[in-house]
Amino acid sequence: MSQASYRQDGEIAVITMENPPVNGLGFDLRTGIDACVRRAMADASVKAVVLTGTARAFSGGADIREFNSPKSTASPNLMELITLIEGADKPVVAAVGGLALGGGNELALGCHYRVCAPGTMIGLPEVNLGLLPGAGGTQRLPRVVGAAKALDMIVSGAPIKSEEAFKLGYCSKLVEGDLVAGAVAFAREVLASGAARPKIRDKAVDPASMPGGADAFFAQAREQIAKTYRGYPAPMKNLECVEAAVKKPFDEGMMVERTLFEELLRSTESASLRHAFFAERAAAKIPDVPEDTPTRPVKSAAVIGAGTMGGGITMNFLNAGIPVTLLETKQDALDRGIATIRKNYEGTAKKGRMTQEQVEQRMAMITPTLSYAALAQADIVVEAVFEDMAVKQTVFETLDATMKPDAILASNTSTLDVDRIAGFTKRPQDVIGTHFFSPANVMRLLEIVRGKATAKDVLATTMALSKKIKKVGVVSGVCDGFIGNRMIEQYSRQAGFLLEEGCTPQQVDGALERFGFAMGPFRMGDLAGNDVGWYIRKRRYLEKPDLRYSKTADLLCEMGRYGQKTSAGWYDYKPGDRTAYPSAVVETMLVEERARLGVTPRQVSDEEIVHRLLFAMVNEAAYILEEGIAMRASDIDIIYLTGYGFPRYRGGPMFYADTVGLPKVVEIMNGFAANPNADPSFWKPAPLLAKLAAAGKRFNG
Numbered sequence: 001m002s003q004a005s006y007r008q009d010g011e012i013a014v015i016t017m018e019n020p021p022v023n024g025l026g027f028d029l030r031t032g033i034d035a036c037v038r039r040a041m042a043d044a045s046v047k048a049v050v051l052t053g054t055a056r057a058f059s060g061g062a063d064i065r066e067f068n069s070p071k072s073t074a075s076p077n078l079m080e081l082i083t084l085i086e087g088a089d090k091p092v093v094a095a096v097g098g099l100a101l102g103g104g105n106e107l108a109l110g111c112h113y114r115v116c117a118p119g120t121m122i123g124l125p126e127v128n129l130g131l132l133p134g135a136g137g138t139q140r141l142p143r144v145v146g147a148a149k150a151l152d153m154i155v156s157g158a159p160i161k162s163e164e165a166f167k168l169g170y171c172s173k174l175v176e177g178d179l180v181a182g183a184v185a186f187a188r189e190v191l192a193s194g195a196a197r198p199k200i201r202d203k204a205v206d207p208a209s210m211p212g213g214a215d216a217f218f219a220q221a222r223e224q225i226a227k228t229y230r231g232y233p234a235p236m237k238n239l240e241c242v243e244a245a246v247k248k249p250f251d252e253g254m255m256v257e258r259t260l261f262e263e264l265l266r267s268t269e270s271a272s273l274r275h276a277f278f279a280e281r282a283a284a285k286i287p288d289v290p291e292d293t294p295t296r297p298v299k300s301a302a303v304i305g306a307g308t309m310g311g312g313i314t315m316n317f318l319n320a321g322i323p324v325t326l327l328e329t330k331q332d333a334l335d336r337g338i339a340t341i342r343k344n345y346e347g348t349a350k351k352g353r354m355t356q357e358q359v360e361q362r363m364a365m366i367t368p369t370l371s372y373a374a375l376a377q378a379d380i381v382v383e384a385v386f387e388d389m390a391v392k393q394t395v396f397e398t399l400d401a402t403m404k405p406d407a408i409l410a411s412n413t414s415t416l417d418v419d420r421i422a423g424f425t426k427r428p429q430d431v432i433g434t435h436f437f438s439p440a441n442v443m444r445l446l447e448i449v450r451g452k453a454t455a456k457d458v459l460a461t462t463m464a465l466s467k468k469i470k471k472v473g474v475v476s477g478v479c480d481g482f483i484g485n486r487m488i489e490q491y492s493r494q495a496g497f498l499l500e501e502g503c504t505p506q507q508v509d510g511a512l513e514r515f516g517f518a519m520g521p522f523r524m525g526d527l528a529g530n531d532v533g534w535y536i537r538k539r540r541y542l543e544k545p546d547l548r549y550s551k552t553a554d555l556l557c558e559m560g561r562y563g564q565k566t567s568a569g570w571y572d573y574k575p576g577d578r579t580a581y582p583s584a585v586v587e588t589m590l591v592e593e594r595a596r597l598g599v600t601p602r603q604v605s606d607e608e609i610v611h612r613l614l615f616a617m618v619n620e621a622a623y624i625l626e627e628g629i630a631m632r633a634s635d636i637d638i639i640y641l642t643g644y645g646f647p648r649y650r651g652g653p654m655f656y657a658d659t660v661g662l663p664k665v666v667e668i669m670n671g672f673a674a675n676p677n678a679d680p681s682f683w684k685p686a687p688l689l690a691k692l693a694a695a696g697k698r699f700n701g
């Protein structure tokens, strides 16, 4: 069945795109539009054409269901369709409502006129997938809205609303009410005034849109992009296209666009970004919990503990319009927690991202309490008290005794056994782990820990809730540290060994940051507080006395160097200044520790540093996959992209290992095992990794 419908309103043909949900420009829709346009051209009774979509979307661009399939470029491809429309001998008016993104926007730009519904989102977001608009978008948009605005839109990928687009000259009219009727009326006006068919390709880019002249404008933009988008090739290629739109004739500009598009399409960075895009969608799917699993209503929440995490978790609920009852044991802790939440909101208001009225509205949605009776009716309760099993036990026993039936009982524990916690209640089916990341109101990741007994509807509800509070929910099974922290432990252990072998903290951090991490392990430790890991190590390594790890981090904590909060950690800090300065005290501690161990320091390359840390994690991840703690390799990638500052253009640790090639990863690990300082058993490839490498396969399909 055709995905484009055709009707006639007097002398105007109306072509409607019908490929829900967002009129993705897949093969069937393109074929449908092509046939309708040809029919309109061939029919003498038709004098003009209106091309439109649904109220939800003119078109969201390429049909992602066809991504990477030959259908996505099969004729008529988008470029051919746009050429057909632009060259048509009757005026074509795009009636644009909902959204016009990517290829959808390029299609609208290929029409002779555009009229828009108010509130329509218009953009070219291809850069988010490491690409550029490859059907003339980079050449036509600057000719319509000017170079500066087009560059901003194309490089950031951020859409603008039609109200702004109208002011910039993107469309001829904003139509209130019935968009198609307005577009038909507009087409009649066009016919009445001579049926002109203006083509954007014939226009020049307005020189006034490049303050200081084209050369100075692009030189400055280049500098800015190089700084802002380190590691991402697409923004600069997008700039080159916009510059071509300014400096070259249209057809030559189109050739530049085509060449650079193909270069990007073949790049590892784009492959990584596309992987990340699909991985995020895949993470929402749980094979044995179908999408239509009924969910429990969540209209109110409660949070236990108003500390670092409890405060941030509360804010997530408030931001989504869910009122929160916040419980503490003591009034002063409660007051402090509430004051921190207020301070955070006021900071946002000061930056102009919230009004004072909104601050008050959010604060009014918190009910502070010292009594469990006040939260008994909450639909979900999230526990964020001290990381101590005895404390968790008291809290969950009390929750079991007080909460209404069917309430979801969630724990924010970062390391403890969720099944044991569930066992403190008579309703283990209602217990789940919700592992937020710090700062909880900022970080997008939510590890959702599925206990042995967790009911499917509890899991489905928590997944849906994660979306509502704008988090990326990823399911993990129960194990110490769950997916993310279990892997990071191996990364941290290697970072410690590197110090023993001769590296400085700044050298290790530098290598990881050049690889693209927001922060290396030592700067990260200083930010989060080195004491947190110290307590965890004390517990963990007591249980595993044979496990080798570097004592350097313990020695650091024994000196009271907890990080930024004590103005001293792996680095020195000046009060009120987050700049990390290399520390002579730490250097001396490292020299002494190496002497104690009898290690002769050696030069370690950046490449070795990165591979040691990453492949240590990847090997642990292979166990995590094999044990079924993670459902799929791409979930692990998403955890690292959204919770640990892993560079998105590298696709996540598993995708990175796939990019290097698993046989090569194993070969490199074998090399590390030969290092005299290494524990060879550490570098023994996990069975899954060994199996995939031997078969020449990848983690990600």
Ligand code: NAD
Residues within 6 Å of the ligand: 304, 305, 306, 307, 308, 309, 310, 327, 328, 329, 333, 383, 384, 385, 386, 387, 388, 391, 394, 395, 412, 413, 414, 415, 435, 436, 437, 438, 528
């Ligand atoms: P925190 O010390 O900042 O806050 C804990 C709060 O709980 C304190 O305000 C304390 O007064 C309160 N509290 C203690 N016992 C209580 C009880 N019985 N009833 C009510 N309130 C009680 O700790 P945090 O960093 O917010 O960590 C809380 C939980 O979140 C822990 O399980 C931790 O492992 C986990 N977590 C922490 C982080 C992090 O980066 N800080 C990240 C993820 C998860």
